[in-house]
Amino acid sequence: xxxxxxxxxxxxTCMLSSAPAFTAGPDSLLAILxxxxxxxxxxxTLNELFRAHLQxxxxxxxGFAREALNLATEINDRKGLAAAYNNxxxxxxxxxxxxxxxxYYLTSLHLYEALQNKEGIATTRNNIATIYSMKKDYGQxxxxxxxxxxxFIELKDEDKIIGSMNNLGNLHSEIQLYEKAMxxxxxxxxxxxxxxxxxxxxxxNIGNLYFRQNNYQRAVExxxxxxxxxxxxxxxxxxxxxxxxxxxxxxxxxQPKPAxxxxxxxxxxxxxxxxxxxxxxxYKTASENYSNQGxxxxxxxxxxxxxxxxxxxxxxxxxxxxxxxxxxxDFQEKEKELDLLKSEDEITRLELRSTQLVVVLIILAVLxxxxxxxxxxxxxxxx
Numbered sequence: 348x349x350x351x352x353x354x355x356x357x358x359x360t361c362m363l364s365s366a367p368a369f370t371a372g373p374d375s376l377l378a379i380l381x382x383x384x385x386x387x388x389x390x391x392t393l394n395e396l397f398r399a400h401l402q403x404x405x406x407x408x409x410g411f412a413r414e415a416l417n418l419a420t421e422i423n424d425r426k427g428l429a430a431a432y433n434n435x436x437x438x439x440x441x442x443x444x445x446x447x448x449x450x451y452y453l454t455s456l457h458l459y460e461a462l463q464n465k466e467g468i469a470t471t472r473n474n475i476a477t478i479y480s481m482k483k484d485y486g487q488x489x490x491x492x493x494x495x496x497x498x499f500i501e502l503k504d505e506d507k508i509i510g511s512m513n514n515l516g517n518l519h520s521e522i523q524l525y526e527k528a529m530x531x532x533x534x535x536x537x538x539x540x541x542x543x544x545x546x547x548x549x550x551x552n553i554g555n556l557y558f559r560q561n562n563y564q565r566a567v568e569x570x571x572x573x574x575x576x577x578x579x580x581x582x583x584x585x586x587x588x589x590x591x592x593x594x595x596x597x598x599x600x601x602q603p604k605p606a607x608x609x610x611x612x613x614x615x616x617x618x619x620x621x622x623x624x625x626x627x628x629x630y631k632t633a634s635e636n637y638s639n640q641g642x643x644x645x646x647x648x649x650x651x652x653x654x655x656x657x658x659x660x661x662x663x664x665x666x667x668x669x670x671x672x673x674x675x676x677d678f679q680e681k682e683k684e685l686d687l688l689k690s691e692d693e694i695t696r697l698e699l700r701s702t703q704l705v706v707v708l709i710i711l712a713v714l715x716x717x718x719x720x721x722x723x724x725x726x727x728x729x730x
Contacts, residue, residue: 373399390419390427397434401441409438426467429458433471440478449478469498473511476518485522492518505542509535513548520556528556547576547585554592563600567593587616591628598636606636627657 376396383389393415400408412434419428436451452475459467476491496511516531536549554569570593577585590613597606610633617625630653637646 385418386422387424387427390415390422390424390431393418394427394430394434397431397438401438405438405441409435412438425458425462426464429455429462429464429467429471432458433467433474436474440474440481445478445481449475452478465498465502466504469495469502469507472498473507473514476514480518480521485518488518505538509539509546509549512538513552516549516552516556520552520559525556525560529553532556545576547573547580547582547589550576551585551589551592554589554596558592558596558599561599563596566596567600570596583616583620584622587613587620587622587625590616591625591632594629594636595632598632598639601639603636603640607633610636623656623659627653630656 373396376392376399379392383392393411396411397408397415400411412431415427416431416435419425419431432451432455436448436455438448439445439451440448452471456468456471456475459471472491472495476488476495479485479488479491492511492515496508496515499507499511512531512535516528516535519525519528519531532549532553536546536553539546539549550569550573554566554573557563557566557569570589574586574589574593577583577589590609594606594610594613597603597609610629613625614629614633617623617629630649634646634649634653637643637649
């Protein structure tokens with residue numbers, strides 16, 4: 348049960364952007380899009396629009412990424428092209444289409460390597476490691492993560508170094524190397540404190556580690572510190588993750604009252620954020636919490652809600668979103684093919700007209716020659 352939540356946290360901490368985070372809102376970016384010419388700036392804006400819409404409208408986000416891809420191809424903007432492929436990888440990974448995501452990430456990586464863009468290479472390798480980790484291919488995940496971590500150190504990008512430490516800690520935790528995992532998490536937190544901006548993720552991950560070792564008291568201590576930081580930073584989605592973890596931990600520790608308080612707050616926040624993918628874990632934990640108290644009817648009713656939420660999130664809805672993205676991409680590809688066919692048809696028509704003109708000119712030339720020859724023969728015969 349907890350493994351699902353832990354996996355969600357791993358995904359959040361592993362995802363790194365292939366470009367600087369956008370500062371303008373979606374409306375401002377759309378206004379900019381209407382004014383910039385069809386050059387690298389427009390490609391960059393389209394890629395930023397992808398990131399601006401990813402959480403709220405993934406289908407629309409994919410549309411922007413695909414448009415960036417097409418324009419970057421047209422104007423030979425290889426950096427923008429690499430970012431667009433990376434963004435498409437992010438979109439497909441979010442929807443669970445891991446093989447497709449990996450395909451896009453690898454294409455992005457090859458482009459960044461050709462450009463010798465270290466930041467792009469490091470970020471994309473990190474994201475590739477995320478896919479391999481989710482596919483339980485820990486050897487490949489470790490290889491790509493270590494390469495990414497080394498590059499971020501060379502670049503002296505402290506924020507991404509902290510992110511890489513988190514990811515390496517999570518991976519070592521997955522393969523039950525808990526002491527090594529704790530080292531990475533502790534170093535990540537200390538580095539963030541040194542920067543003067545303490546990160547919540549390392550504390551959350553330390554809490555996860557203590558949970559796995561059944562040390563619920565230490566897990567709660569770290570979750571509470573992380574929750575305070577997320578609230579200070581107004582990171583409501585991060586706070587939601589921790590609230591669920593606290594609910595799960597108190598349930599496992601057989602402390603039903605604080606467990607229910609955290610689970611109720613998490614459920615309310617889910618509705619506010621429309622983050623419905625978290626509901627199955629909340630309902631399942633709440634059902635177990637009711638069961639621990641002998642409240643069998645409430646436990647059963649909540650478990651039914653869990654089944655319904657799980658089917659909606661991991662079944663029909665997820666499949667529909669993937670299908671929508673595929674349909675959008677197919678439609679845009681068909682439009683592109685249609686435009687190409689129209690262009691080819693126009694070229695064919697022009698070639699046909701040109702051929703017809705040549706034929707007419709040849710006929711006229713032949714007639715002129717024949718006419719001249721006929722006139723010459725007639726004059727000769729008259730002599």
